[in-house]
Amino acid sequence: MASLLAQAPAVEDQLSLDSAILAEQFYFWTVVVMWLIHVGFMAYEGGASRRKNVMSTAMKNILTIAVVTPSFYYFGWYIYGCFQHGGPAEGHAGPAEFEGFCGATAPWSDAMGPNLQDHISAVFFLAFLLFSWTTGSIMSGAVIERIRLSAYLILTTLLGSAVWIMDAAWGWSSGGWLVTNYGFHDAIASLVVHGVAGAFAFGVLLNLGPRIGKYDREGRARTFRGHNTHLTLMGLLLIFTGFYGFYAACLVIQSTIQPGWLNIYLSPTTLGAIAFVITMGWAGGFTGGWFASKGDPFWTLSGGLAGVISVSAGADVYHPSLAYILAASGGMVAVWSGLWIERKLRVDDAVGAVAVHGVCGFYGVFLVGIFAGGFPTGINNVESSFGGQLMGMLAFFPLAFLPGFIVSWLLKKANLLRVPPEVELEGLDMAEFQADFFPEFERVPETIVLPTGEEVESAPVLLEAFADANGHRPGVAVGEERRLR
């Protein structure tokens, strides 16, 4: 007996190490799966762009990784760790001054490099980094075919490494002020990732303006034909696959610290519970999207994404049937709001990101206030409520919209936001890469769908729109244009 008791500390150490390594492996593989989200976004947006803009569109997605990764490492993770009370704590001199999680988030801390005694910090950071890429990619689709690559990179750095992670500190951590004071509940990030990225993108779109030819003289919307709808649909399915990794990475597991699975607020749930919700969410979202769009393939699949986003906030507690029903409503909301944004607000969101991610992200948090009120949230165990959800929405809309609007306005004033109109008309790939990326394929005339539904060759329409916007045709000086007329 004495000998067995003597072995207990060693067994306990081994169990603790095994538990930590299992958690390390779990988060590592969620990161691998989440890469598919970015593969998907690239395919999705590339397919939705016209042939002349394919590589410029894809390059945005690729270089998102190049800018958000270091900026999140140097600044973003620190914001998450140390700004959970709103701003940095009183007397705060630097993360090294703080014990606990905040102290582990500085890029020079022990936790942010190779550390044989810490199996969790690095992979936990990586999971959040992949969420950050996702926020950038959400904005990326909305602005294609006219934004400068460099302007996008500045904006995505701001969104991915400052804006979204600040809202995550406030409302997507067990100690965030919205959580501990108001019971704000957004378990799988309806609002803190999707809604916030959509609101940020909306602010950018207001300054960026529509693509040349998007609206006719009466303000009616035309539709550009993406060069490969199959690629777009495959991209969406890859995003959906990656979402299982995203969902899983939103949970916490380390059995020696807490028994079983926990949500981000450290309230109990199971991996199976969220898998039920996400899968029923696709079903409901596809259904809602199909009926609201009368069978449009793009909106049917986008409806699936919108449906899942609409039920993500309460995915830890929703019944699968409730998720199915609410997701169907989310798919419909995305279609209707997307068409309203395009046709009434006259905001040219190339892939419907503001509707799918923005509107449905806010809608998802709203739904939790109705269907999951009363569930304890966060380390203070404050009950979630409609008022608490509303407080989160009111806090996060300006937090997301204003930085996007203000910084894109500054870039616009510096003439660094949008490509020159001649370049936009010709296609961004020629200016950026001096190449057409389908050299073996014969070119056919680009087409555009008029508000009447008629599909026509786009060249005359775009040249007329260029002349309307710039006072002259491309390549013709204003004075010469007057003489010719």
Add this chain to the structure above:
Amino acid sequence: MIDSFPFDEWNLEEISAFWTFGPGGSTGTYVMTVLGIVLMVGSIIGWVWLENKKLSAQAALLRAAGGMPAPGGVPPGPGPSQPPLAGPSTHPGE
């Protein structure tokens, strides 16, 4: 148990310290952090500068060409081209 690494000479803190150019919060980690931030900021400035140069050059080329290919048409450069759809006519008598 495979034990080829000299754990008796290197404890875990020493291994981490070697890998990270010094333990957390040391001069080595501060220097590496600053260098990384310099690269990050420099690359963003570089992207803005280089892209602006490319776009300005292409826009100037298109304006100087006295017209431009049809949107979505054959791009300028090697290979067959197509006549411009806009710009002053180059045909005498028109």
